[in-house]
Amino acid sequence: MSTVAATARIHPMAVIEDGAVIGENVSVGPFCTIGAHVVLKDDVQVISHAVVTGRTEIGRGSKIFPMAVIGGTSQSLHEAGEDSTLTVGEGCTMREGVTINTGTVGGGGKTVVGNNCLLLANSHVAHDCILGDGIIMSNNVMLAGHVRVDDRAILGGGCAVHQFGRIGRHAFIGGLSAVSYDVIPYGMLNGNPGVLAGLNVVGMSRSGIERATIHIVRRAFKQIFEGEGNIRSNAAAIRDDYADCKEVMEILDFIAADSDRALSSPHRGKA
Known part of the structure; x- marks a missing residue:
């Protein structure tokens, strides 16, 4: 009854x-x-x-x-x-x-x-x-x-996320994007295939993250994705330098975690 x-x-x-x-x-x-x-x-x-x-x-x-x-x-x-x-x-x-x-x-x-x-x-x-x-x-x-989608992520109209994919906190996925690989926290992904286009600066600002902190995260982003090594080795190499920035540490922890998918990147769409 x-x-x-x-x-x-x-x-x-x-x-x-x-x-x-x-x-x-x-x-x-x-x-x-x-x-x-x-x-x-x-x-x-x-x-x-x-x-x-x-x-x-x-x-x-x-x-x-x-x-x-x-x-x-x-x-x-x-x-x-x-x-x-x-x-x-x-x-x-x-x-x-x-x-x-x-x-x-x-x-x-x-x-x-x-x-x-x-x-x-x-x-x-x-x-x-x-x-x-x-x-x-x-x-x-x-x-x-x-699929795992973390807090306050925004997914644009018509986008599709591959099975077992991860989308990090505060990430932004553009409309009609194909999300084949994991998207880091605060990342902004667009296109088909999806390419990491940078950081969701607008979302970070709206959530109350200070401008100085955003600049720190941007610097870490460049070191991770534009450094000489691969993404994971670059991320591991800078961990001690950013121990006081929880936003960067969140990205580094996301990259280091086990996953069934590769990582989206600004270059090849994955890493």
């Missing part, structure tokens, strides 16, 4: 399957379907003609627009119907036609979207993706499986 809070507003033409949990002040509009294993936290709005299914939890105050399908089974060729989950954080907006799939057992069994994310029309989050907080995905952005 479903658990529906007394203050929830359920349109008579919505379908709430047995087992769903509907929180306080939740609004579910006409022609919506809420699955048996779905949890809608307090103040969630599901406007109309949307489907929330699977083992899915939608965080407080999130909003789902018409024709979105949230929590659908993964599109992985290895999908075999195993139990997996989707968790969407608080204050997220999923606009028209957004699709977010649950995870796969082989990929960790969960897809996660952080708090205060904005997913614009027809964007797609595939199985086992992990998204941080404050991310903006513009219209028609496509994330393949197992």
Whole structure:
């Protein structure tokens, strides 16, 4: 039997399957379907003609627009119907036609979207993706499986991210870009194939990073990507010089971390 809070507003033409949990002040509009294993936290709005299914939890105050399908089974060729989950954080907006799939057992069994994310029309989050907080995905952005996107990254309209790719915090991906390789924190990538075009200086400034710090990060960027060695050796060589700059250290840690993908660069598109 479903658990529906007394203050929830359920349109008579919505379908709430047995087992769903509907929180306080939740609004579910006409022609919506809420699955048996779905949890809608307090103040969630599901406007109309949307489907929330699977083992899915939608965080407080999130909003789902018409024709979105949230929590659908993964599109992985290895999908075999195993139990997996989707968790969407608080204050997220999923606009028209957004699709977010649950995870796969082989990929960790969960897809996660952080708090205060904005997913614009027809964007797609595939199985086992992990998204941080404050991310903006513009219209028609496509994330393949197992992608990780860190806090406050912005993905321009129509860009596509290769499976297992990583996009660092505060990175900016230009519209229609093909993201085949990892993008460093604060990086700005454009084109097909995507090329690292520099730093997201505007985003850094808007987030409150001081101009002096931005100049330090720019200097480190040049040493990493224009030095005589390869990117990883250049990054390792300057680590001690930038120990007091957390933004540079974040980039260096990202470069040093294990990954299934190469690194995007300003030259060949990867390294």
